[in-house]
Amino acid sequence: MPDVFKFFAPEESCLGVDIGTTSIKIVEVKKGKERPEFVNYAYLESSGYLARANQALQTSSLKLFESEVAEFLKVALYELKPQTKDAFASLPPFAAFIAALDFPDMSPGEVQKSLAFQAKQYIPMPVSEVAIDWVKAGDFEDDKGFKHQEVLLVSVPKEQIIRYQRLFKLVGLNLKSLEIESLSLARILSAGDPTPTVIVDIGSRSTNIVFVENGQLKFNSQSDFAGASLTQALSSSLSINPLRAEELKKERGIVGVGPNYELSTLMLPFLDAIINEVKKAEYAYRNQFPSLAKVERVVLSGGGANLLGIEKYFAGEFNLPVVKAAPLTRFNYKPEVEPVVAELNPIMSVALGLTFKAGF
Numbered sequence: 001m002p003d004v005f006k007f008f009a010p011e012e013s014c015l016g017v018d019i020g021t022t023s024i025k026i027v028e029v030k031k032g033k034e035r036p037e038f039v040n041y042a043y044l045e046s047s048g049y050l051a052r053a054n055q056a057l058q059t060s061s062l063k064l065f066e067s068e069v070a071e072f073l074k075v076a077l078y079e080l081k082p083q084t085k086d087a088f089a090s091l092p093p094f095a096a097f098i099a100a101l102d103f104p105d106m107s108p109g110e111v112q113k114s115l116a117f118q119a120k121q122y123i124p125m126p127v128s129e130v131a132i133d134w135v136k137a138g139d140f141e142d143d144k145g146f147k148h149q150e151v152l153l154v155s156v157p158k159e160q161i162i163r164y165q166r167l168f169k170l171v172g173l174n175l176k177s178l179e180i181e182s183l184s185l186a187r188i189l190s191a192g193d194p195t196p197t198v199i200v201d202i203g204s205r206s207t208n209i210v211f212v213e214n215g216q217l218k219f220n221s222q223s224d225f226a227g228a229s230l231t232q233a234l235s236s237s238l239s240i241n242p243l244r245a246e247e248l249k250k251e252r253g254i255v256g257v258g259p260n261y262e263l264s265t266l267m268l269p270f271l272d273a274i275i276n277e278v279k280k281a282e283y284a285y286r287n288q289f290p291s292l293a294k295v296e297r298v299v300l301s302g303g304g305a306n307l308l309g310i311e312k313y314f315a316g317e318f319n320l321p322v323v324k325a326a327p328l329t330r331f332n333y334k335p336e337v338e339p340v341v342a343e344l345n346p347i348m349s350v351a352l353g354l355t356f357k358a359g360f
Contacts, residue, residue: 013039015087015173016354017073018181021205022046022228023303024072027348028082029331029355036355038333039083041348042076066167073171087173088354089164090181093208093222097123097130097155098180100137100219100288105147108136115153123155130155135183137218140291150289152217154180182210182220184353188327189299191215191356196293199325200278200314201349202304204228207274209281213293221281227304229270237266253308264309271310275317301325305346327352 013030023045029036046068099122103111115134120127137150161178168175185199190212201208207226211219227249234245254264254271282295298320300310305324315322325346333341 013082013084013086014176014355015082015084016184016351017087017089017168017173018348018351018354019069019073019089020092020203023204024069024076025348025351026073026076026080026082027351027355028080028084029352030083032332035330035332038328038331038337038352040080041344041351042080043344043347044072044076046072066163066170070167070170073167073173077171077173085172085174086176087168088177088179088357089168089175090184090350090354091156091160091164091178092181092206093220094206095156095160096180097153098182098220099123099153100285101151101153102289103149103151105139105149111136111149111151115151119153119155122153125157129159130157131161135217137216138213138292140289142291148291150218150292152220156180179354179357181208181350182217184350184357185210185301186212186217186353187215188330188349188353188356189301189325195297196295197297197299198278198282198295199299199301200274200305201301202227202274203302207277207304208302209278211282211285211295218292219281219285219289221277221284223274223277225270225273225277227302227307229273230267230304230307233266233270234263249307253310254313255309268313271313272317274304275314278318296320298322299325301346301349303347306343325349327356330356 013028016027016029018025023043026042028039028041030039103114111134119132123130132155135152135154137152139147139149141147164178165175181201185201189199190197192215194214196213199210199212201210204227205224207223209221209223210217231242231246231249234240234248235242238245248263249267252263254267298314298318300314300322304310311322311324327349328341328345331352
């Protein structure tokens, strides 16, 4: 089995494939002279989960519904008609176990040996059943002058890796590598920017909370409060079809004035739940690594970032600058893409981050 965390550089173009809980996002990117070129994209979303809560492409219990995902991928690829079969895919945060560990200043070889010995203390399943890697997240000095390094232990069940390999082979793609979403988000939304940032990636069924600095993943948390929570609140309170509730959510958001005021009041408790999860994660982050810099900015990503009024609301709750993810600023693209860039930016962040790591 190939190393799950190792990247193999493609030739001239590649695909970034983000398989979410209810949607599939694919981007095709090729090398450019100065910046990579965003060639094409496919976005396919299942609406079945709105009517049946147990219907999804994959779940936090590590179920991956391979036949359904394969059909979705085939449809997306048929429409996309990519010029390459080389694919770089992401794993959702709930498919991996990530632990932030404090090590004294030591060589990479010494860290590797130490982790190999200590891993079983942190991983909630037999070490023989997981693929293990680690990422150095930074250095810091404690109040006594001793140097430390923050290390993220990352483990993925081998069975999950095998499922992805089988799935991509089934649809005719060459799976070059798998990477957890958090690393892709950190790279594409923070690389080259030293600002300590929390990325709040709001998907349909889960919210990924990623603390980054200088493009490095520092800490990671995950919540089951997400976009579907807001939709279900509207559906139940207004006694309307979940599909209609989803439409209303996207059309009116939480602007909170006039006829939209009632909709806002129905959704805000669940948006507050997401915000509270971010604050809890930040407390855990600060408690474990008190010497690291405080968060200075919030970046909203995922489909939930397109909710009207969400940036202003988050800014009021955090008293920090809040911006929507804009990964396409790192790519060249054709003028006809411009009208949809604002909407695509947060949705395609993970997929674009995968291609950015691939050398584009």
